[in-house]
Amino acid sequence: MKNATITLHINGEEYKLEVAVNRTLLEVLRDQLGMTETKYGCGTGECGACTVLVDDRAINSCLALAATMDGKRITTAAGFAHFGELNHIQQAFNDEAAIQCGYCTPGMIVKTASLLAKNPDPTEHEIRHALEGNICRCTGYEKIVKAVQKAARTAPGRAVKADTACQEVAQ
Numbered sequence: 582m583k584n585a586t587i588t589l590h591i592n593g594e595e596y597k598l599e600v601a602v603n604r605t606l607l608e609v610l611r612d613q614l615g616m617t618e619t620k621y622g623c624g625t626g627e628c629g630a631c632t633v634l635v636d637d638r639a640i641n642s643c644l645a646l647a648a649t650m651d652g653k654r655i656t657t658a659a660g661f662a663h664f665g666e667l668n669h670i671q672q673a674f675n676d677e678a679a680i681q682c683g684y685c686t687p688g689m690i691v692k693t694a695s696l697l698a699k700n701p702d703p704t705e706h707e708i709r710h711a712l713e714g715n716i717c718r719c720t721g722y723e724k725i726v727k728a729v730q731k732a733a734r735t736a737p738g739r740a741v742k743a744d745t746a747c748q749e750v751a752q
């Protein structure tokens with residue numbers, strides 16, 4: 582099998598890698614780099630457990646060949662934590678108990694990040710629509726939706742805007 586040499590920027594770190602041209606991004610993340618936070622569920626683009634951001638766009642990493650990702654910026658669910666601190670999305674999933682087995686959670690968190698980047702104040706319908714490709718077999722989705730709503734309310738930019746609004750009202 583032919584190999585390709587690629588450079589990936591994953592969670593802020595640069596990796597130069599030799600990958601077999603038939604290996605998926607998911608296989609390279611998990612098996613070659615040990616980044617097991619990105620989960621293997623179906624392997625066929627059905628469950629969303631393997632979702633990562635590629636240059637800020639959420640994709641199913643089980644469907645993408647790693648060799649086509651040369652130079653791309655990849656963010657996995659672990660990439661949202663800073664110095665061991667959970668970010669607001671991870672914290673919201675924790676706070677709302679939106680995790681049972683946790684298998685779907687990394688994909689849900691990545692998909693939530695991509696939703697809130699485009700739409701910081703989604704309706705419940707928009708949240709459910711955005712998460713359609715992410716299957717959870719444990720939680721019944723109610724807590725997940727609440728977690729996304731909380732993540733939207735607690736996003737750092739939102740807090741600043743709220744403070745500014747309060748100051749404007751006070752003046």
Ligand code: FES
Pocket residue numbers: 620621622623624625626627628629630631632641642643644
């Ligand atoms: S493992 Fe990729 S969508 Fe299920």
Ligand code: FES
Pocket residue numbers: 679680681682683684685686716717718719720
């Ligand atoms: S928490 Fe188990 S699959 Fe979602």
